[in-house]
Amino acid sequence: MQNNYYPFVNTPLPYGYDALEPYIDAKTMYLHHDRHLQTYIDNLNEILKENPQLQNLSLEQLIVNASRLPKSLQTSIRNNAGGVYNHRFFFEGLINPSDKIPHGKISEEIEKQFHSIETFMGEFTKAALSVFGSGYAWLVSDKGILKIITTRNQNTPLEQRLCPILNLDVWEHAYYLKHYNMRADYIKDWHHIINWDNAEKNYRNCLKEISMR
Numbered sequence: 001m002q003n004n005y006y007p008f009v010n011t012p013l014p015y016g017y018d019a020l021e022p023y024i025d026a027k028t029m030y031l032h033h034d035r036h037l038q039t040y041i042d043n044l045n046e047i048l049k050e051n052p053q054l055q056n057l058s059l060e061q062l063i064v065n066a067s068r069l070p071k072s073l074q075t076s077i078r079n080n081a082g083g084v085y086n087h088r089f090f091f092e093g094l095i096n097p098s099d100k101i102p103h104g105k106i107s108e109e110i111e112k113q114f115h116s117i118e119t120f121m122g123e124f125t126k127a128a129l130s131v132f133g134s135g136y137a138w139l140v141s142d143k144g145i146l147k148i149i150t151t152r153n154q155n156t157p158l159e160q161r162l163c164p165i166l167n168l169d170v171w172e173h174a175y176y177l178k179h180y181n182m183r184a185d186y187i188k189d190w191h192h193i194i195n196w197d198n199a200e201k202n203y204r205n206c207l208k209e210i211s212m213r
């Protein structure tokens with residue numbers, strides 16, 4: 001991944017702010033990317049500026065090693081490096097128009113493990129609705145096996161040694177302007193803009209990582 005070391009910069013979205021209309025509105029995308037993600041980037045740079053010994057670690061290395069850092073740094077690294085990683089992952093996972101259904105290896109694996117795409121989407125939706133407060137729902141690979149998990153705040157699957165394929169930000173800032181408190185409506189809209197090519201690419205990378213070990 002480019003721009004993966006200190007000092008981090010906020011690369012532009014891979015599409016316009018209004019590209020995901022009518023499913024996610026331009027104002028939400030602007031605030032989400034230019035304010036929320038920017039804040040995580042600024043905070044992370046500030047922490048690393050004060051801790052030069054961490055500046056040669058990549059974003060992923062910071063996250064994976066967070067629990068080995070001094071106690072005072074653990075939470076702030078987890079929140080801010082996680083906030084950068086999770087948001088980049090989320091934005092890269094969206095496209096409009098979308099193919100609507102998965103294809104390739106990920107499609108085969110979803111059908112094998114969840115019986116059908118519909119069952120999978122139902123289970124993913126249930127997980128996303130179950131997040132109490134702020135967090136994410138994820139499709140991850142656990143050594144090739146697909147799992148749906150949720151994480152709180154800005155925690156990531158990387159800390160659990162899981163390989164992320166797809167995520168959904170269910171913090172209220174991701175949908176409140178358009179969907180108000182109706183998270184279920186937001187999730188339904190998100191189904192229309194999943195970048196399945198990106199999910200397929202991520203899954204193939206997950207499988208590659210296993211074979212390299």
Ligand code: MN3
Nearest residue numbers: 036169171174
């Ligand atoms: Mn967010």
